[in-house]
Amino acid sequence: MSLLSLQCRHRYASGFELDVSFELNHRFTSLFGPSGSGKTSVLSIIAGVFRPQQASVRLNGRRLLDTANGICVTPARRAIGLVFQDALLFPHLTVERNLQYGRRHRAAARRTVAYARVVDVLELGGLLRRYPRNLSGGERQRVALGRAVLSGPELLMMDEPLASLDDSLKGRILEYLQRMIAEWDIPTLFVTHSQAEVRRAAEWVVVLQQGRMVAEGPPDEALARPAPLAWGNSAGPVNLLRIEQVTAAEGHLAARVAGQDLFLPLGKPPAVSPSFVQFRPADVIVSRQDVSGLSVRNHLHGRVCQVAPVEGAIFVAVDIGQIVWAEVTPQAAAELQLAPGAEVVCLLKAHCLTLVS
Amino acid sequence: MTSEAWTAVRLSLQVAMCAALGGLPFAIAIGYWLARGRFAGKWLVEAVVNLPLVLPPVVTGYVLLVLLAPRGPIGAVLQGWLGVKIVFTWWGAALASMVMGFPLMVRAIRLAFQAVDPRLEMAARTLGAGGAATFFTVSLPLARRGVTAGWILAFARSLGEFGATIMVAGNIEGQTRTIPLAVYTLANQPDGMGRAWPLVALSVALSCGALAISELLERRQSLHVPA
Numbered sequence: 001m002s003l004l005s006l007q008c009r010h011r012y013a014s015g016f017e018l019d020v021s022f023e024l025n026h027r028f029t030s031l032f033g034p035s036g037s038g039k040t041s042v043l044s045i046i047a048g049v050f051r052p053q054q055a056s057v058r059l060n061g062r063r064l065l066d067t068a069n070g071i072c073v074t075p076a077r078r079a080i081g082l083v084f085q086d087a088l089l090f091p092h093l094t095v096e097r098n099l100q101y102g103r104r105h106r107a108a109a110r111r112t113v114a115y116a117r118v119v120d121v122l123e124l125g126g127l128l129r130r131y132p133r134n135l136s137g138g139e140r141q142r143v144a145l146g147r148a149v150l151s152g153p154e155l156l157m158m159d160e161p162l163a164s165l166d167d168s169l170k171g172r173i174l175e176y177l178q179r180m181i182a183e184w185d186i187p188t189l190f191v192t193h194s195q196a197e198v199r200r201a202a203e204w205v206v207v208l209q210q211g212r213m214v215a216e217g218p219p220d221e222a223l224a225r226p227a228p229l230a231w232g233n234s235a236g237p238v239n240l241l242r243i244e245q246v247t248a249a250e251g252h253l254a255a256r257v258a259g260q261d262l263f264l265p266l267g268k269p270p271a272v273s274p275s276f277v278q279f280r281p282a283d284v285i286v287s288r289q290d291v292s293g294l295s296v297r298n299h300l301h302g303r304v305c306q307v308a309p310v311e312g313a314i315f316v317a318v319d320i321g322q323i324v325w326a327e328v329t330p331q332a333a334a335e336l337q338l339a340p341g342a343e344v345v346c347l348l349k350a351h352c353l354t355l356v357s
Numbered sequence: 358m359t360s361e362a363w364t365a366v367r368l369s370l371q372v373a374m375c376a377a378l379g380g381l382p383f384a385i386a387i388g389y390w391l392a393r394g395r396f397a398g399k400w401l402v403e404a405v406v407n408l409p410l411v412l413p414p415v416v417t418g419y420v421l422l423v424l425l426a427p428r429g430p431i432g433a434v435l436q437g438w439l440g441v442k443i444v445f446t447w448w449g450a451a452l453a454s455m456v457m458g459f460p461l462m463v464r465a466i467r468l469a470f471q472a473v474d475p476r477l478e479m480a481a482r483t484l485g486a487g488g489a490a491t492f493f494t495v496s497l498p499l500a501r502r503g504v505t506a507g508w509i510l511a512f513a514r515s516l517g518e519f520g521a522t523i524m525v526a527g528n529i530e531g532q533t534r535t536i537p538l539a540v541y542t543l544a545n546q547p548d549g550m551g552r553a554w555p556l557v558a559l560s561v562a563l564s565c566g567a568l569a570i571s572e573l574l575e576r577r578q579s580l581h582v583p584a
Contacts (some may be wrong), residue, residue: 049479075482082483088476092498101494210408237460 003187004155008045010052017050018042018211024189028181028192030192030202030219037208041190043157044271045080046189048075060156076105081148083158086142089132095143096342102151111152113184115190116147121183122176138169142176149180156188162197171356174201195223195238196356200276220323237315237325239279240356246270252297258321263297264348276356285347286316288336298348300324304340307333314338318346360556364531365539366559369399372447372535377452380462384507388466388495393475400419410460418524421453423527450526450533454518458511464512466577469503470496506574513567516560536560
């Protein structure tokens, strides 16, 4: 029995057609896709706030929606927590009353999460008497998380909860989120259009494009295929490598990535693990053999696993243990005979790398 | 002021209070329905609710009189089953005022509900609140200032009601003679113009006060709506 199974089909008046089915069995799944790919519609269908023309939804074997048999459980009885991009706290209630809202309206049997513990884990103690209008964006999002968890959900769904926050806050809220999932073991479906968020947090990713599922799998795998990346809508693939053992060395930071050495510009080693480095595909130089006598510090050895032409450029996926995307000209790709299986070295200046934590 | 004048003031307040309170539950129900509901024939409901705004009050009063008279379709039932007489009593005045003030109350309440983000109601439902619980814990509290403003508007409108009241309730000293009717009666007497002044001034003050409070509440309501 899967945790969640969904099958839905809906044709909007605008002509947009949603036709998605998938099953979830992971703790932390990300629903990924560009804007307008149908992510929010899918969440609304699962939560029960939007009823499509044809659908069936099962959660832990319980039938929530089955249009063929006229079954439709109201959102109030689905036990699915929903966190919105703009938090949607009740403006007329204090933080404390917001947190307890779900608790008061859910059957006592579902009150599996201790109020005091939520306040503790999400560090809400100092906010309880405040009203939502006196909270910052990050604080609101934390209260919204707490409110959803306290309603005792069997599934927690989040609709781009980080999209309206600035970058430094995103990492911290993600941390709270991961702490929460670890503490209460609530399966989570996380909607985002940010590849970085998917790579950092999700165990499994379902990729949507134009109302259809185009890929699913572990993040590194599912996002490595060009089709799902919806490049028409974003600036192309993002390089985000998971790094380990970051230490300060003489004049730089040293780290390991998939068993190879990595040089980073000098800075403070990150406090959290795992951490990630980000760089642009255009900053990667591809060479067929290792070259010496260059100032470039990073020489990552790997094998081409994919070549994807996009609007006058070629994106080459190199498997170095993780996927590195390089952007090269069509001439270069032809001259170097870049095809799947080719052994290459990716050359990367240390100063092109940005540490993300 | 004479004791008759004070009686008129007391009656006016009593009638206006009853009219505004009696209409409130219906105005909340219809206002919410108009703000949220999507159904065919909504325009018809709106038209009927707003009719007293555009009809001459005397015509509205006439229709009410026909319906509520002891032999009228509603009056006969009330008289026969409950032994209640509406026309030419202060209840009649209250009912006429209620009908006249109803469109104003519905309009204010409807606007207040429209200003409540429907996604907050959605959030409440995903947190386990049913339809009624969502309404009473989220929609109504968020619209409360608009509801109060609508109530005050209807109250003020009732204080000034003349045309429909005189048709349904008559102009009986001590029973249905409210401030406007008392002013009218005085003004028709040879030396009455001068004696009507205190009542006129009081009426202006009451109306201005009600309007000011209603305006203030509506402003606070708009500040309250989340960005």
